[in-house]
Amino acid sequence: MTAQLRVDDAAPWKRRYRAPAILWTQLARGAPTRGLTSTNRSGVYQLYAWDVPTGQLTQLTDRPEGVPFGQLSPDGRYVTFLDDAQGNEIGHYVWVPFEGGEPEDLTPGLPPYSSFDLSVSLAGNRAAFIAVGVQGFQFYCLDLGPDSTVGEPRLLHQSKRLTSGVFLSQGGEIAVIGSTERTRLQHYSLVAFDATSGARIAELWDGPESSIRGAGFSPVAGDQRMLAATNRSGVRRPLVWNPRTGERVGLALTDLSGDVVPVDWSPDGRRILLCQHCRAVQQLYVYDLIGHSLQRLEHPPGTFDSGSGDIYWGPEGDIYAGWQDSTHPSQLIALDGETGAHLRTVLAAGEVPPSHPWRSITFSSSDGEGIQGWLGLPDGEGPFPTILETHGGPEYAVTEAFSPGAQAWLDYGYAYLMINFRGSTTFGRAFQEQIWGNLGHWEVEGMAAARAWLVDHGIARPKEILLTGRSYGGYLTLLALGKRPDLWAGGMAIVAVADWAVMYEDSADTLRGYMAALFGGTPEEKPEQYAASSPITYVEDVAAPVLIIQGHNDTRTTPRPVRAYEGRMRSLGKPIEVVWFDAGHAGWAQVELSIDHQELMLRFANRVLGLKGA
Numbered sequence: 001m002t003a004q005l006r007v008d009d010a011a012p013w014k015r016r017y018r019a020p021a022i023l024w025t026q027l028a029r030g031a032p033t034r035g036l037t038s039t040n041r042s043g044v045y046q047l048y049a050w051d052v053p054t055g056q057l058t059q060l061t062d063r064p065e066g067v068p069f070g071q072l073s074p075d076g077r078y079v080t081f082l083d084d085a086q087g088n089e090i091g092h093y094v095w096v097p098f099e100g101g102e103p104e105d106l107t108p109g110l111p112p113y114s115s116f117d118l119s120v121s122l123a124g125n126r127a128a129f130i131a132v133g134v135q136g137f138q139f140y141c142l143d144l145g146p147d148s149t150v151g152e153p154r155l156l157h158q159s160k161r162l163t164s165g166v167f168l169s170q171g172g173e174i175a176v177i178g179s180t181e182r183t184r185l186q187h188y189s190l191v192a193f194d195a196t197s198g199a200r201i202a203e204l205w206d207g208p209e210s211s212i213r214g215a216g217f218s219p220v221a222g223d224q225r226m227l228a229a230t231n232r233s234g235v236r237r238p239l240v241w242n243p244r245t246g247e248r249v250g251l252a253l254t255d256l257s258g259d260v261v262p263v264d265w266s267p268d269g270r271r272i273l274l275c276q277h278c279r280a281v282q283q284l285y286v287y288d289l290i291g292h293s294l295q296r297l298e299h300p301p302g303t304f305d306s307g308s309g310d311i312y313w314g315p316e317g318d319i320y321a322g323w324q325d326s327t328h329p330s331q332l333i334a335l336d337g338e339t340g341a342h343l344r345t346v347l348a349a350g351e352v353p354p355s356h357p358w359r360s361i362t363f364s365s366s367d368g369e370g371i372q373g374w375l376g377l378p379d380g381e382g383p384f385p386t387i388l389e390t391h392g393g394p395e396y397a398v399t400e401a402f403s404p405g406a407q408a409w410l411d412y413g414y415a416y417l418m419i420n421f422r423g424s425t426t427f428g429r430a431f432q433e434q435i436w437g438n439l440g441h442w443e444v445e446g447m448a449a450a451r452a453w454l455v456d457h458g459i460a461r462p463k464e465i466l467l468t469g470r471s472y473g474g475y476l477t478l479l480a481l482g483k484r485p486d487l488w489a490g491g492m493a494i495v496a497v498a499d500w501a502v503m504y505e506d507s508a509d510t511l512r513g514y515m516a517a518l519f520g521g522t523p524e525e526k527p528e529q530y531a532a533s534s535p536i537t538y539v540e541d542v543a544a545p546v547l548i549i550q551g552h553n554d555t556r557t558t559p560r561p562v563r564a565y566e567g568r569m570r571s572l573g574k575p576i577e578v579v580w581f582d583a584g585h586a587g588w589a590q591v592e593l594s595i596d597h598q599e600l601m602l603r604f605a606n607r608v609l610g611l612k613g614a
Helices: 012-018 404-411 429-433 441-456 472-483 500-506 509-519 527-532 535-541 559-571 591-609
Strands: 022-027 034-039 046-051 056-059 078-084 091-097 118-120 126-133 136-143 154-159 163-168 174-179 189-194 200-204 212-217 226-230 237-241 248-250 259-265 271-278 281-288 293-296 311-313 319-325 328-335 342-347 358-364 370-376 384-390 415-420 460-470 490-494 546-551 576-581
Touching: 012 404, 012 591, 022 319, 022 328, 046 078, 118 163, 126 163, 126 174, 126 509, 136 163, 136 174, 136 509, 154 174, 154 189, 163 212, 174 212, 189 212, 212 259, 226 259, 259 311, 271 311, 358 441, 370 404, 370 441, 384 404, 384 441, 384 472, 384 591, 404 415, 404 591, 415 441, 441 460, 441 472, 460 472, 460 591, 472 490, 472 535, 472 546, 490 591, 500 509, 500 527, 500 559, 535 559, 546 559, 546 591, 559 576, 576 591
Parallel strands: 237 259, 384 415, 384 460, 460 490, 490 546, 546 576
Antiparallel strands: 022 034, 034 046, 046 056, 078 091, 118 126, 126 136, 136 154, 163 174, 174 189, 189 200, 212 226, 226 237, 237 248, 259 271, 271 281, 281 293, 311 319, 319 328, 328 342, 358 370, 370 415
16 A cells, blocks of 8 residues: 655655755866856756855856756856746847846847757857747857957858757867758758858768767867767767868777767867766766777766766866766766766755665567666555656656656655656667657557566556656657557656647747657648657547646647647546646746645545545
């Protein structure tokens, strides 16, 4: 039986949510006593100026919906972030002084835009960003003066095709973007431009079946080499490319399996930090470009968030890394730059109640493909009521990370399994790309196989397995409820996709380009596939109760399809609850809102299963 649900402030699951965590950090390369971090210590993820020698944090933003992402200028003078409306991710880039102050609009002459890509040269003389609007993906450069003046945006490139990733050389002479113009899918090439004239310099492309993604220029003045990774071999591998000369050098890593991606240059440009991803386990290495040698770092197990750039060389030759595992919230630690040994905690997370560990499991999908997942078990003897969660993305992979939501389920007697379904990154190119053009099919096959594994191993009660997920995971929750209705007791979807075609009409332009790349075309070009991949197509088959939690201001997973899905469910007399909140896609940035949503799900699950605490 599940434990009695506690909702008082002292409940362990609420204390885990409220424990301060370090989302990511950044050091100013030219002023390493200054840093920037995003933390929820105020109850909402905001940006904080970080005095590195003392560890003191000074809050810079104070918005109800939060500001979880930003960037520190290399000289440490300014912090830049996208100023949007209530978390809708559409607005203008602004910057504020490191000491605090009023935001200044960097692009007052441009219409509002969505953007996930901004870069500032290490010399501090130039910024570059991708602004996405009705004209498509527009790549701009801005000249930055020493007296804090900002030049007019200079358009270097424009495309209707998905464009992602912006990189500037140390002195701002070269600007590089990731482009999908050669293919309708998410196969990228790197295109380099002269950042002053806009003239195209070079392109690095590995053919129509491969993708190359950038990882940053050398920090050394005059060195115009950049790091990148290609999946030409079927897994990602690092390389060094000079756009001016065309020279390309791959790193000799024949003994390593899985994906290996570059994450940072040493300050002298001689060594490269690498992160290996193999079956959702991370391992850090240092590669010496002069001696062509590879050093494995003996660091603590867990997750190092290389996806957000949160692994980098520290000021004293050590390595700063954002770290967490299933029982410890995210924090910043220092590793020995030669051995990887844990030296100290630089920015601590808050204390949390004892938590349940995860372990990695693997099971076979319907075609024999191995699917990896992370399993947590509650106290007591099984079988248990069980939560099967699917992550967002789909281009993401869950590693051993701290999840207050997962721990809340475990506290109350639920088994918990999070899976890295087909489409997840770090399991090889074929695994990731198998879903392209046919979203949902292989993912749901994996979810059904996960259910079978849970039942066969005596972990889950067959009639008490519920689905949940956020964003793409919310989409898969709704889709699986309709495509395999006999398998699930209920589903809880957060900021979910209910109808891909309608969402395409309503989404920010960044997401339209992304959707077209995933499907291989627009809804007008691929109407049958958009319908086949949409949960609303299968509403008549849904048999279990549904809870949807959705944001009014979300431009990624937009509100209109959810309202239509709810209407169809109600017209058919099927049980559905829809709860709305006043924020965008990143509602998770607000701690109390996350707690409210978790309580809604706990009560919903207990009510559906007839357990205590409904």
